[in-house]
Amino acid sequence: xxxxxxxxxxxxxxxxxxxxxxxxxxxxxxxxxxxxxxxxxxxxxxxxxxxxxxxxxxxxxxxxxxxxxxxxxxxxxxxxxxxxxxxxxxxxxxxxxxxxxxxxxxxxxxxxxxxxxxxxxxxxxxxxxxxxxxxxxxxxxxxxxxx
Amino acid sequence: xxxxxxxxxxxxxxxxxxxxxxxxxxxxxxxxxxxxxxxxxxxxxxxxxxxxxxxxxxxxxxxxxxxxxxxxxxxxxxxxxxxxxxxxxxxxxxxxxxxxxxxxxxxxxxxxxxxxxxxxxxxxxxxxxxxxxxxxxxxxxxxx
Numbered sequence: 001x002x003x004x005x006x007x008x009x010x011x012x013x014x015x016x017x018x019x020x021x022x023x024x025x026x027x028x029x030x031x032x033x034x035x036x037x038x039x040x041x042x043x044x045x046x047x048x049x050x051x052x053x054x055x056x057x058x059x060x061x062x063x064x065x066x067x068x069x070x071x072x073x074x075x076x077x078x079x080x081x082x083x084x085x086x087x088x089x090x091x092x093x094x095x096x097x098x099x100x101x102x103x104x105x106x107x108x109x110x111x112x113x114x115x116x117x118x119x120x121x122x123x124x125x126x127x128x129x130x131x132x133x134x135x136x137x138x139x140x141x142x143x144x145x146x147x
Numbered sequence: 148x149x150x151x152x153x154x155x156x157x158x159x160x161x162x163x164x165x166x167x168x169x170x171x172x173x174x175x176x177x178x179x180x181x182x183x184x185x186x187x188x189x190x191x192x193x194x195x196x197x198x199x200x201x202x203x204x205x206x207x208x209x210x211x212x213x214x215x216x217x218x219x220x221x222x223x224x225x226x227x228x229x230x231x232x233x234x235x236x237x238x239x240x241x242x243x244x245x246x247x248x249x250x251x252x253x254x255x256x257x258x259x260x261x262x263x264x265x266x267x268x269x270x271x272x273x274x275x276x277x278x279x280x281x282x283x284x285x286x287x288x289x290x291x
Contacts, residue, residue, distance in 0.1 A: 034269035035276060052270050109253060113272070116257045117264035125183035125200055128257065132184060 002137050004079055011130040015115065016076045021069050024114055029065030030055045032110040039103055068107070075138050083141045090145035101143035108135040151274075151281055156223050158274035163220045166263055173262065174213025175206040177254040185250050191243060212251070219282050226285035238289035245290065248283035255279065 004012075033040050034052045046061055048054040055061060071089070078085040093099050112132060116123045151159075166173070179200035182189050195204045215233060222229030237243055256276060259267045267275075 031269045031272065035273040056269070113257055113260045113267075116260040117267065120261055120264065123257075123261055125180040128180060129184040 001080070002082070007126075008130040008133065009079060011127050012076060012079065012134050015127075015131060016073070019069075020118075021066050024111070024118065025065035025067070025069035026062035027065070027114045028107065028111040029068060030058070030061055031114060032107045033061065035110060036103075036106045039106060042097065042099055042103075069111075072138060075134070075141075079134075082137050083144060086138070086141040087145055090142050093142055094146040101139075101146055104139040104142050105136075108132075108139055111135065151223065151277055155274040155277050158271055159223065159278045160220060162266060162271050162275065163217070165266060166259070167217060169262060170213050170217055171210045173255065173258050174209035174211075174216075176209070176258045176261075177251065178205055178209030178212060180258065181251055181254045184254065185247075188247055188250060191241070191247075213255075216255070216279075216282065219285075220278075223278070226281055227288055230282070230285040231288075234286050234289040237286050238291075245283065245287040248279075248286060252276070252279040252283065 033043065033049065033055050040049050043049060043061065043064075046064070047058055049058065049061075074085050075082045093101075112128070112135065115131065116128070119127075182192070182198060182205060183200050189198045192198045192205070192208075195202065197204060199205070219226060219230060227234075256267075256272065256279075259275070260272075
């Protein structure tokens with residue numbers, strides 16, 4: 001089981017309490033699709049993804065970014081049991097969405113960079129460490145049920 | 148992985164031109180961050196008594212590394228040739244596991260995002276990420 005210090009817990013809940021999902025979600029997902037273009041393979045039905053500008057202004061991508069970001073809420077509320085919390089979601093990502101789990105880390109890295117831009121110098125090394133630890137547990141849990 | 152297009156190089160040079168005055172700050176913060184976020188990287192600095200993020204050795208080394216990055220921007224048309232001696236240093240003397248190049252690259256990108264949130268657009272991000280990956284490849288050239 002993952003051990004969380006009190007400081008780590010409060011860092012994570014604080015970040016998500018003040019998170020602007022409507023701003024960060026679209027930015028994180030569109031950045032992922034631009035920086036790692038092969039991830040576009042999962043968005044065939046999402047309309048125009050021809051260039052960075054199109055991706056950044058695509059409303060379907062924006063909506064999906066918000067949805068994915070809210071997907072993290074359950075992990076924030078169940079930090080002591082993220083693995084079990086995401087078992088079903090993991091099966092879905094494997095069986096229904098067929099997403100290569102290596103891609104979860106790519107989105108996680110983009111989310112880190114977008115949050116860093118938003119928080120500026122408040123995104124200290126300790127906060128980055130806690131946030132990345134949280135994301136790596138989530139990424140791990142989402143890949144757990146693949147077979 | 149892909150090689151750098153003319154556009155990638157132009158974007159990297161342009162962005163670097165705008166931020167190079169703060170290059171040392173970027174280096175210091177990136178390396179300090181790295182030893183906190185990725186504690187395993189401290190194993191390469193066991194010869195320093197103080198490996199904390201505020202240690203003068205760590206911060207100075209961040210500047211050294213970033214000067215290497217600055218140098219690489221100037222040699223962007225031939226990273227392998229231009230970084231030959233640095234590659235030999237990393238291969239035979241330092242023997243840093245190449246997985247760590249990715250780790251430090253990520254920390255550099257995070258710091259750039261913090262310090263230049265408006266300039267570090269997704270377009271700049273992808274070009275600079277590609278550049279750092281090419282740099283890492285050139286550094287690992289002499290490993291085996």
